[in-house]
Structures are given as C-alpha cells and as structure tokens.
Amino acid sequence: MSCSVTLKNVKAKIGDKILFENLNLNLSHKEKIAIIGQNGCGKSTLLEIIGGLKMPLEGSVEIFHEPMKSLDDFRKYRNLLGFLFQNSDDQFIAPSVIEDVAFSLLAKGASNDEARKRAEFMLGELGILHLKNEIVFYLSGGQKKLVALAGVLIAQPKILLLDEPTTALDYEMQIKVANILESLDIAQIIVSHDKEFINKVVDKVYFLTKDGLNLEA
Ligand SMILES: Nc1ncnc2c1ncn2[C@@H]1O[C@H](COP(=O)(O)OP(=O)(O)OP(=O)(O)O)[C@@H](O)[C@H]1O
Ligand SMILES: [Mg+2]
Secondary structure (H helix, E strand, C coil): CCEEEEEEEEEEEECCEEEEEEEEEEEECCCEEEEECCCCCCHHHHHHHHCCCCCCCEEEEEECCEECCCHHHHHHHCCCEEEECCCHHHCCCCCEHHHHHHHHHHHCCCCHHHHHHHHHHHHHHCCCHHHCCCEHHHCCHHHHHHHHHHHHHCCCCCEEEEECCCCCCCHHHHHHHHHHHHHCCCEEEEECCCHHHHHHHCCEEEEEECCEEEECC
C-alpha cells in the first residue's frame, strides 16, 4: 500500500503526562480521515508531530515512506504538508489578507502579479474576496479561519492537516469548506468536534485515546 503518512508506535508526553503511546497509523495516498477525542487528549499534539513541528518521544514518523528522524528532515516536505492551526493567529505571516494568502507563492518565486491573482482567486473560492485589503488581526474568528485556510490551500499541498477547520464558521461557510475539502483529491487529516462536517468529508473517523487511534464503528 502506498502511504502518505505512516506512524509506528508513536508516544507523546507533555511534562510528566503521557498523552498517548503505541499509536499507529497508515494513511494511504489521498485518504481522508478525521481524528476526534476529548479536549486535551493530544489531537493538536499529534497533528504537530505529523506536520514536523514536534518530534515524538518514541516511535517513527514516515512521510511518503521516508523516515523523519529529525525536524530538519521535514524541510523538503514543507511545501507538500499544509497545516491549518487550531489558533489562526499562529498562522499569519503578513499584515494584510491578500499579502498573507499570497505569501507562500512569493516565497516560492512567483511574481507579484501571479501571486496576487492566485490569492484573489483562492479568496474568491472561499467567498471572502471582499476581505482582501483587511488587516488579518482585526478580522472576526471565522474570517481569520477562512483566510488561514486560503493561505494553506493556495500552496497546493499533497497532505492537509487541519486542526478544527470549522470552529467559528457559520453554517453556510461550514458547507462551503466541506465541499471544497471533499473536492480535493489529496490526503487529509482533520481534527474536529463537528460530526456532521467530518461525516461529509472523510472516509474514516478515529477516536484518540491514551492507547492510540481506534476506528469508530
Ligand atoms: N506548550 C505546552 N505546554 C504545556 N502543556 C501543553 C502544551 N501544549 C499542550 N499542552 C498540554 O498537552 C495536552 C494535550 O494538548 P492538545 O492541545 O494536543 O490537546 P487537544 O486534544 O488538541 O485538545 P482540544 O480538543 O482542546 O484542542 C493538554 O493537556 C495541554 O494542556
Ligand atoms: Mg487541539
């Protein structure tokens, strides 16, 4: 089986507390899964481990079959891994919406015109083009989430890691985001408490406990 993410016997600890251990996952190419679980059980921590922001205490992480032995190893996959943070303020890099969404394209060498055009298109897809000249930090919670998502999707990642993508979104926006994610034929790991949303987008739902990921019946 061709896997985009493989986790073997992963253990994570914060302070003295073991969050989870013996956690295994084989995420196949283009598979979409959701991870649910109680507040504080370690869902965000697990996404950070998969996204190369934190190393596990034990166990291994492979991205496209390549073992990630240090955070440095993730560097070559940065453009392929799209990470939406639980807290949108952690995501922003530039002050204005359009600059922030265009940032990854400019960093990859796109011209100003090209980056701006594609950023405007992405904002349009999410129905928030009217926000393009706003200052990101003055947006509402839901608007921030959508701008952050536009910044992630514009980079055309091959693996999407989404931490609570629908918090603060109104119902219409939840449907719009679900439709966009459903239409993207790439691997996705979605952490969410929103069952209606995840049932619309993903193939499998896992429940995270101290003993790892358990498939929901
Ligand atoms: N930087 C940190 N310093 C200290 N404790 C932390 C830190 N980050 C996370 N924790 C703790 O680790 C545990 C797991 O946190 P995590 O954010 O991964 O949980 P979660 O499942 O995403 O929760 P939620 O559903 O509330 O988002 C929590 O008890 C949290 O307090
Ligand atoms: Mg969390």
